Amino acid sequence: MAKSMNLEYQAFQLAESKHPSDLKKDIQMLWSALTEERSTELSQYFRKPALRRAYLGYYLPLYANKIAQLIKSLNIKLEAPKVLDLGAGPLSGILGAHLAFGKLSEVLAVDQDLGPMKAGLEFIQGILKDKSLPNIKFARANLKGPPKYWKPRFKPDLIIMAHVLNEFGSGERYIEDKKTLIAHAENQLAPKGILLIVEPASKVPTRDLMRLRDWLYQETPVEIIAPCPPKVETCPLLKDRNNWCHAELNYKRPKELLNIDLQIGLNRDSLKCSYLAISKQGAGYKPTNCRIVSGPMSARGVHRRYACTPEGLLTLAQSERDKNQILSKLTRGDAFELNQAKRLIEKP
Numbered sequence: 001m002a003k004s005m006n007l008e009y010q011a012f013q014l015a016e017s018k019h020p021s022d023l024k025k026d027i028q029m030l031w032s033a034l035t036e037e038r039s040t041e042l043s044q045y046f047r048k049p050a051l052r053r054a055y056l057g058y059y060l061p062l063y064a065n066k067i068a069q070l071i072k073s074l075n076i077k078l079e080a081p082k083v084l085d086l087g088a089g090p091l092s093g094i095l096g097a098h099l100a101f102g103k104l105s106e107v108l109a110v111d112q113d114l115g116p117m118k119a120g121l122e123f124i125q126g127i128l129k130d131k132s133l134p135n136i137k138f139a140r141a142n143l144k145g146p147p148k149y150w151k152p153r154f155k156p157d158l159i160i161m162a163h164v165l166n167e168f169g170s171g172e173r174y175i176e177d178k179k180t181l182i183a184h185a186e187n188q189l190a191p192k193g194i195l196l197i198v199e200p201a202s203k204v205p206t207r208d209l210m211r212l213r214d215w216l217y218q219e220t221p222v223e224i225i226a227p228c229p230p231k232v233e234t235c236p237l238l239k240d241r242n243n244w245c246h247a248e249l250n251y252k253r254p255k256e257l258l259n260i261d262l263q264i265g266l267n268r269d270s271l272k273c274s275y276l277a278i279s280k281q282g283a284g285y286k287p288t289n290c291r292i293v294s295g296p297m298s299a300r301g302v303h304r305r306y307a308c309t310p311e312g313l314l315t316l317a318q319s320e321r322d323k324n325q326i327l328s329k330l331t332r333g334d335a336f337e338l339n340q341a342k343r344l345i346e347k348p
C-alpha cells in the first residue's frame, strides 16, 4: 500500500511540473466537468494540457488505487498475469493491476482514442521508478464493434473494464450493447481468468450494473465471484428503487495530499465504487457468503447493518456495549463468512 501512496504524491508533483497554471484550480475545474458533464469525452479533456495533467496527476492514481484494492480483495493467486484493459483511457486499470500484482507479463490496452492511452503511459513511466512495466500494446477500437478489432493474441488472466459501461448510456436502451461487450470479453478469458467491471458508485450506473448482474446470473454460464454471495438469484437491493449496491474501500490518503484535498474541497477518506468480478464456470473461485450492503445505522444503543447473503437480505445488529465489536468496524462492501456473525442476525 505504501508504494501506491507515494505514487500518488509523486503523480501530483509530476503534474505540477507539467504546466504553469494552478494545479489545484485545474483539479477543481476537472472535478466539476467530470461530475456535471459526464457525456463529454475524456479525449476532450486530454486535448487541454492543463486539464490533462490534472487528470493524470490526481485522478489516475486514485482510480489505479481503487482498482488495485479491488483486485487484491479478489485474492487471485497469479504471478505476472496477462492483462486486457477495455476502455483503458490513461491506463488507470493497468497501473492498478501493476500495483496489485507487482509484475505483469503481456498487456493490451483498448480504447476508441489513442491520446489518453499514450499520455497515460508516458506519465506512468514518469512516476514509476522501478521501470518494471512490460511492453504495453495499444489498440484503437470501438468496443461496441466486433471483438476481432480489439481481441488480444493472448488469453488474458485479467480483463479490466473500468468506468466504461456507463459511457454507453444508462437504462434499458443501452443494455444490449453492454451485454454484448461483457459476453465478448468473457469469451476472451483464460480458463481461470477474471473479468473485473468497475463503475462509478452513483445510483444510476450502479443500478444498471445490478441489472446486468441478474442477467449474468440467470442467463449466462459464468460465476459471479464478487461482490455477490453465492446462490443469489436476483439482487435484493434492486427491489428498492432508492437502493444501490456499492462499496466504500478503506483509504488512507497520503499526508502530503490531505491538505491539498482540503484546499480543493474534495473529501477522499474512502474510495467509492460499484463492481462485479466474474469468471468462467469451473474456474474454482469461491464467493464469500456475506457482504455488508448498507451504511451504519445506530439507534438506542444498537448498531445495525444490512447484509446480503444466500438467505436473502439480513439485518445484523449489535449492542454498542458489546465488548467484541464487529459491526462498527465494518464498512460498506466488506465481506466475511456469515457463520462469524451468526449471533448478530436480527429476527424479523
Ligand SMILES: C[S@@+](CC[C@H](N)C(=O)[O-])C[C@H]1O[C@@H](n2cnc3c(N)ncnc32)[C@H](O)[C@@H]1O
Pocket: 042, 043, 063, 086, 087, 088, 089, 090, 091, 092, 093, 110, 111, 112, 113, 116, 141, 142, 143, 144, 161, 162, 163, 164, 167, 168
Ligand atoms: C472514464 S474513462 C475510464 C478510463 C479508465 N478505464 C479508468 O477507469 O480510469 C472511459 C474510457 O472509455 C472509453 N470508451 C467509451 N466508450 C467506448 C467505446 N465504445 N469504445 C472504446 N472505448 C470507449 C473512452 O474513450 C474513455 O477513455
